[in-house]
Amino acid sequence: MKTLSYIVLLLFFIGCAKEVKPWEKETLAKSTMEDAGGNALSKQYEEHIYFSKEASKGGGGVAGGGCGCN
Amino acid sequence: MKNIIWTFLLGSQLFAYDVGDTISPAMVEHLGLGGEKVYVIDFFASWCGSCQKEVPLIAKANVTLNHNEVEIIGIDVDKKPENAEAFQKALQAEGALNFRVVNDPQNLVIAEFNPVGMPTLYYVKAQKVVKIITGAVDAIDAQIHSDLKKMR
Numbered sequence: 001m002k003t004l005s006y007i008v009l010l011l012f013f014i015g016c017a018k019e020v021k022p023w024e025k026e027t028l029a030k031s032t033m034e035d036a037g038g039n040a041l042s043k044q045y046e047e048h049i050y051f052s053k054e055a056s057k058g059g060g061g062v063a064g065g066g067c068g069c070n
Numbered sequence: 071m072k073n074i075i076w077t078f079l080l081g082s083q084l085f086a087y088d089v090g091d092t093i094s095p096a097m098v099e100h101l102g103l104g105g106e107k108v109y110v111i112d113f114f115a116s117w118c119g120s121c122q123k124e125v126p127l128i129a130k131a132n133v134t135l136n137h138n139e140v141e142i143i144g145i146d147v148d149k150k151p152e153n154a155e156a157f158q159k160a161l162q163a164e165g166a167l168n169f170r171v172v173n174d175p176q177n178l179v180i181a182e183f184n185p186v187g188m189p190t191l192y193y194v195k196a197q198k199v200v201k202i203i204t205g206a207v208d209a210i211d212a213q214i215h216s217d218l219k220k221m222r
Contacts, residue, residue: 022188023147023180029117 086184093197097182101143101172108221109194110142110214113180116157117148120206121189126166128191131211133168140218142169147180147188193217 020028027033034043087093093103103109112128114121125144132142144167148154154173161167174180183192186204191214193201200221207213 021181022185022190023113023115023177025188026115026117026149029119 085182086186087182087192087199087202089199089202091199093194093199094182097179098197100179101145103194103197105141106196107138108140108200108218109192110140110218111145111183111192111194112142113145113147113183113185113188113190113192115147115188116153118188124189124206124210125161126164127209127211128214129161129166129168131214134215135218139222144169144171145174145179146171147174147177149175149177151175193221195221 098104101109101111110128112125114125116122128142128144135142146154146158148157151173154175158167158171172179183190185192185202189206191203191210192199201217203210203213203217
């Protein structure tokens with residue numbers, strides 16, 4: 001029973017641990033995968049509304065890049 | 071059971087070439103790494119922004135290298151051959167691709183090297199990995215010359 005529990009637990013890990021390799025990121029590298037689908041004007045418009053509602057400027061992003069290579 | 075779990079969790083990183091590792095005979099034959107030269111292997115793809123900047127710089131470094139001692143080999147990991155062909159043609163038209171390129175649409179070559187990022191440069195001497203540079207380097211041409219000088 002204990003072994004069976006481990007196997008079931010391992011099966012859960014399999015679902016979570018699928019790693020996207022660096023050479024498999026072609027689709028993720030597309031501009032359409034960015035916020036607002038790569039539409040710069042739409043992004044600017046949404047940021048304008050966000051900052052107006054928040055009554056502040058900045059804080060809409062995160063520091064650092066996303067490639068994890070540097 | 072613990073061993074199985076650890077092997078599973080760490081497995082993806084266990085099968086990556088690191089400094090000091092010997093390249094498999096099948097890969098040596100496939101890429102033509104059997105000579106006495108230092109081989110500089112660059113993994114790139116058309117969709118990789120950093121690679122687009124780096125390949126022309128590597129080509130620039132290649133102009134002044136002694137080709138009896140060093141060979142640069144590009145590995146294009148584009149899955150669509152038409153994308154690889156278009157990217158390489160565009161680079162050639164600009165004079166930014168002057169080294170041998172091996173297309174890897176099945177990603178078998180890069181899966182064996184298993185780098186942690188793109189672009190990645192491997193220095194291979196006597197079928198052994200001597201150095202690995204992962205990620206974009208601004209002056210990669212100068213870096214290649216500097217590294218090769220140290221390897222002589």
